[in-house]
Amino acid sequence: MNELELALARLRAGELVAIPTETVYGLAADAANLDAVARIFALKGRPADHPVIVHIAGSAQLPQWARDIPDSAWKLAEAFWPGPLTLILKRQPHVLDAVTGGQDTVGLRAPAHPLTHELLVRFDGGLAAPSANRFGHVSPTRAHHVRDEFGAECPLVLDGGPCDVGVESTIVSLAGEHPVLLRPGGVTREAIEALLNTPLLHHQDSASAKMRASGLLDSHYSPRTPLVTGEYANILPAIEQALAAGEPIAIISIGTWPAHGPQGDVYPMPDNPEQYARLIYDKLRQLDKQTYSRIFLQLPPITPGWLAVNDRLRRAAHSRI
Numbered sequence: 001m002n003e004l005e006l007a008l009a010r011l012r013a014g015e016l017v018a019i020p021t022e023t024v025y026g027l028a029a030d031a032a033n034l035d036a037v038a039r040i041f042a043l044k045g046r047p048a049d050h051p052v053i054v055h056i057a058g059s060a061q062l063p064q065w066a067r068d069i070p071d072s073a074w075k076l077a078e079a080f081w082p083g084p085l086t087l088i089l090k091r092q093p094h095v096l097d098a099v100t101g102g103q104d105t106v107g108l109r110a111p112a113h114p115l116t117h118e119l120l121v122r123f124d125g126g127l128a129a130p131s132a133n134r135f136g137h138v139s140p141t142r143a144h145h146v147r148d149e150f151g152a153e154c155p156l157v158l159d160g161g162p163c164d165v166g167v168e169s170t171i172v173s174l175a176g177e178h179p180v181l182l183r184p185g186g187v188t189r190e191a192i193e194a195l196l197n198t199p200l201l202h203h204q205d206s207a208s209a210k211m212r213a214s215g216l217l218d219s220h221y222s223p224r225t226p227l228v229t230g231e232y233a234n235i236l237p238a239i240e241q242a243l244a245a246g247e248p249i250a251i252i253s254i255g256t257w258p259a260h261g262p263q264g265d266v267y268p269m270p271d272n273p274e275q276y277a278r279l280i281y282d283k284l285r286q287l288d289k290q291t292y293s294r295i296f297l298q299l300p301p302i303t304p305g306w307l308a309v310n311d312r313l314r315r316a317a318h319s320r321i
């Protein structure tokens with residue numbers, strides 16, 4: 001039996017399997033099996049009322065999970081699936097409350113990673129899968145991140161290599177009167193607005209703002225080492241003070257750190273949002289393994305291209321100066 005067949009057998013038996021996607025690794029279980037879905041929550045330590053995304057092979061499976069599917073959903077699925085976009089739609093009555101958090105909606109996504117796509121085609125069902133990390137921690141973008149995360153409790157990990165996008169999918173709700181951007185991600189807001197020919201509401205402006213959605217919590221995606229973020233000029237005095245006091249700190253810069261700036265353990269990140277997204281979770285996990293007392297991170301510019309990265313950094317930060 002190869003790895004894919006082993007994964008299929010485990011999933012059919014109601015067990016968990018960590019799966020690669022183009023965004024981050026997911027912790028998958030048969031979305032139609034209550035005991036299997038309960039195992040996800042138990043392993044993650046995730047509150048039971050937080051909904052999980054159902055992963056499907058493609059838009060042909062949409063009607064199996066969603067009802068009253070609007071034209072906008074078909075359009076978006078056609079343009080961006082398989083890919084890093086999750087659609088929130090009204091659910092079919094059979095969809096488990098454990099999957100939807102008891103809400104009348106379900107999150108659906110067709111991931112693009114070829115291994116997981118093949119797995120979904122052969123599984124012939126939906127896979128409930130949140131990111132494969134303990135609740136609130138940094139999402140995994142490499143197979144070994146998942147093993148580090150769960151240690152002896154780790155389920156089978158299908159190794160699909162490093163994730164291409166590196167941050168979680170864009171989430172758009174089409175369950176209300178107007179489309180709402182719940183989480184920025186791999187598919188840009190501008191691309192969605194252009195296709196739908198209408199501006200997306202921000203989740204804060206809509207009724208869905210009260211919705212439970214863990215990716216929307218203010219504190220999430222966090223390393224264990226305290227993460228301090230800010231623009232260069234703002235973090236500079238705190239860095240100088242920490243270095244003068246002999247504190248073991250790490251600095252994550254955007255592009256090259258100025259030669260005239262304070263010199264310490266500087267980890268430069270690409271000055272490009274796509275490349276940055278691909279590397280940031282791995283960088284945070286690497287620094288977490290060392291003995292730094294704090295990580296100072298220079299924030300990227302506040303421009304549309306950096307929206308998803310800035311969103312995750314804001315939630316990952318323990319404080320911002």
Ligand code: TXA
Binds near residue numbers: 053103214216
């Ligand atoms: O890229 C991704 O989306 C990754 C990969 C594995 O697909 N998954 C992921 O799952 O990030 P998770 O559970 O870590 O985050 C999914 C987000 C959560 O904030 C959850 O609350 C929200 O999607 N969500 C799922 N179903 C929902 C629903 N019916 N209504 C509102 N939000 C929902």
Ligand code: MG
Binds near residue numbers: 130131139215
């Ligand atoms: Mg997550």
